[in-house]
Amino acid sequence: MRRLFTAAIAATALFLAGCSGNEPAPTVTAPSTAAAYPVTVGTVTLTAQPVKIVSLSPTATEMLFAIGAGPQVTAVDDQSNHPADAPKTDLSGFKPNAEAIAAKDPDLVVLSRDSDGIVAQLGKLSIPVFVSPAATTLDDTYREITELGTLTGHGTEAKALNERMAADIDKIVKAAPTRAKPLSYYYELSPDLYSATSKTFIGSVFNLFEMTNVADAADPDGKLGGYPQLAQESLVKANPDTVFLADTKCCQQSPETVRARPGWSTITAVAKGQIYPLDDDIASRWGPRTVDLVKAVADAVAKVPA
Structure with missing residues (x-):
C-alpha cells in the first residue's frame, strides 16, 4: 500500500510540475x-x-x-x-x-x-x-x-x-536571522524519501531564506520534474542541517519516527533535534496559506543556533 501511495504522489507531483512549467501565462x-x-x-x-x-x-x-x-x-x-x-x-x-x-x-x-x-x-x-x-x-x-x-x-x-x-x-523573511553559512535542508514528501528540489514551488519558499536543498543533486537537470526519490545513502552523506516533514498527515511521520530510522542518527538535523513537522495540506498548496508555510519555515530557521 505504501509503495502504491508513494507512486501516486510522485506521479502527481511530476504531472503538476509539467503543467505549471510548460503552460504560458494566459x-x-x-x-x-x-x-x-x-x-x-x-x-x-x-x-x-x-x-x-x-x-x-x-x-x-x-x-x-x-x-x-x-x-x-x-x-x-x-x-x-x-x-x-x-x-x-x-x-x-x-x-x-x-x-x-x-x-x-x-x-x-x-x-x-x-x-x-x-x-x-x-x-x-x-x-x-x-x-x-x-x-x-x-x-x-x-x-x-x-x-x-x-x-x-x-x-x-x-x-x-x-x-x-x-x-x-516580506515581513516574515526580513525578520528571519541572517547567517554566514546557509542552512541545508531535506524536505520530505513521503517516508520513502521522495522530495522537492529548489526549482519547485516548495523550493521557491525555502529560497526566500537562502537555504540549500540537498535534493537538488538527485535531479540536477529537472528531468524528474523537481520531485526525485533520494537514496538513503546519499541523504545521510548530504547531512542536512534541517529536516521538514510534509508527510505528517498522510503517513503519520514525526520527529520521533525520523529519529527511529536506522542509520539516521548521524544526520545533523536528527542529532540536534532540528526536525520540523508541517501541515501536509498547507505544504502541498500554493494559495493564500503559503504565508503560513513561510512562517513555519521562518520559525524553524530561527530555532537553529547560528
Whole structure:
C-alpha cells in the first residue's frame, strides 16, 4: 500500500510540475470595474458573473474563498477541506467525471489540470472551464489569484489579497536571522524519501531564506520534474542541517519516527533535534496559506543556533 501511495504522489507531483512549467501565462482582459462583463482570461470568456462555480482544485477553492467568491462556489472536490464550510462533494479532480460535474449545473469549473481531456468534454456541454495549474513561483500564485478575481468579479479583493500576502511574506523573511553559512535542508514528501528540489514551488519558499536543498543533486537537470526519490545513502552523506516533514498527515511521520530510522542518527538535523513537522495540506498548496508555510519555515530557521 505504501509503495502504491508513494507512486501516486510522485506521479502527481511530476504531472503538476509539467503543467505549471510548460503552460504560458494566459492573457488577462480585466473589466473596467469589478463587476463588468464580459471578461476574458486566457481562452475563457464569461459574459456574466458566475454564480455556480465548481472547484476541483483544493488550492483554487482556498483562493476563491479568500477573495470573497465563496458564496458563488456551489460544489468542491473531495480533497477541498479548507475552509471548513466549503461545499465538499465526492467529485474528483484527479479523475473528473463530466456527467457528475454537469449535474451541478455550473457556469464555471476551475481545475488544476486537464485530466482525461475533461476540458474538451465539458466544452461540448458549453460549460466554461478555467485551468489554474500548480505554481512554481510565488508570482504564479499572485497571477492565479488575479485571474480568479477577474473571472469571478472580485478583482479588487484579489488585488488586496495579493498585496497582503506579499507584505506578510516580506515581513516574515526580513525578520528571519541572517547567517554566514546557509542552512541545508531535506524536505520530505513521503517516508520513502521522495522530495522537492529548489526549482519547485516548495523550493521557491525555502529560497526566500537562502537555504540549500540537498535534493537538488538527485535531479540536477529537472528531468524528474523537481520531485526525485533520494537514496538513503546519499541523504545521510548530504547531512542536512534541517529536516521538514510534509508527510505528517498522510503517513503519520514525526520527529520521533525520523529519529527511529536506522542509520539516521548521524544526520545533523536528527542529532540536534532540528526536525520540523508541517501541515501536509498547507505544504502541498500554493494559495493564500503559503504565508503560513513561510512562517513555519521562518520559525524553524530561527530555532537553529547560528
